[in-house]
Amino acid sequence: xxxxxxxxxxxxLKTGQSMTLLCAQDMNHEYMYxxxxxxxxxxxxxxxxxxxxxxxxxxxxxxxxxxxxKKQNFLLGLESAAPSQTSVYFCASTPxxxxxxxxxxxxxxxxxxxx
Amino acid sequence: TQLLEQSPQFLSIQEGENLTVxxxxxxxxxxxxxYRQEPGEGPVLLVTVVTGGEVKKLKRLTFQFxxxxxxxxxxxxxxxxxxxxxxxxxxxxxxxxxxxxxFGKGTHLIIQP
Numbered sequence: 001x002x003x004x005x006x007x008x009x010x011x012x013l014k015t016g017q018s019m020t021l022l023c024a025q026d027m028n029h030e031y032m033y034x035x036x037x038x039x040x041x042x043x044x045x046x047x048x049x050x051x052x053x054x055x056x057x058x059x060x061x062x063x064x065x066x067x068x069x070k071k072q073n074f075l076l077g078l079e080s081a082a083p084s085q086t087s088v089y090f091c092a093s094t095p096x097x098x099x100x101x102x103x104x105x106x107x108x109x110x111x112x113x114x115x
Numbered sequence: 116t117q118l119l120e121q122s123p124q125f126l127s128i129q130e131g132e133n134l135t136v137x138x139x140x141x142x143x144x145x146x147x148x149x150y151r152q153e154p155g156e157g158p159v160l161l162v163t164v165v166t167g168g169e170v171k172k173l174k175r176l177t178f179q180f181x182x183x184x185x186x187x188x189x190x191x192x193x194x195x196x197x198x199x200x201x202x203x204x205x206x207x208x209x210x211x212x213x214x215x216x217x218f219g220k221g222t223h224l225i226i227q228p
Binding site: 103 | 124146148150155156157158159160163203205207214215216218219220221
């Protein structure tokens with residue numbers, strides 16, 4: 001009954017370091033999303049995936065890369081972290097896009113601080 | 116470009132009072148969802164509305180979808196400290212693709228005992 005699991009929950013990086021955030025869902029959902037949440041900015045879409053092996057850019061993709069090698073996992077990578085990437089990152093998934101049925105299940109978030 | 120506004124941005128009231136939160140779009144949308152987010156957690160769905168004029172109730176929460184399908188409101192009756200959190204509206208626009216929902220910036224609600 002895990003739903004969407006994000007790891008790690010907290011991470012502190014120095015500028016220029018790289019890291020990967022892992023999102024795993026056990027609901028067999030096709031669609032997965034990475035958002036960042038900043039004060040006063042709401043949730044902004046970084047990248048998303050419509051199925052295994054596919055990825056697409058969202059509203060704020062610069063500085064991030066993603067991969068979806070397995071249906072249940074969606075990885076978010078930062079190749080060279082910058083202080084502007086300090087944020088709380090949320091992964092979400094949904095089974096489909098039928099109107100009114102496009103309901104997102106979110107993970108608990110990963111808080112990243114870049115010094 | 117669709118514009119989505121939520122108001123108020125912040126609201127602090129006493130336990131037992133009533134309140135209303137608004138979500139307004141510059142464009143007609145297909146459906147709307149309301150989420151609630153507690154500190155340290157991800158947003159959790161409260162309700163989905165898909166029909167213009169629709170009203171849904173969830174205990175002390177009443178959700179309304181405007182007739183013109185460009186606005187929605189969340190009304191809480193006799194607010195409790197447990198209602199404290201960030202309330203987000205999320206819109207699905209006609210013809211919207213797989214990039215999912217458009218989220219408002221949220222209303223931070225604090226209910227003081």
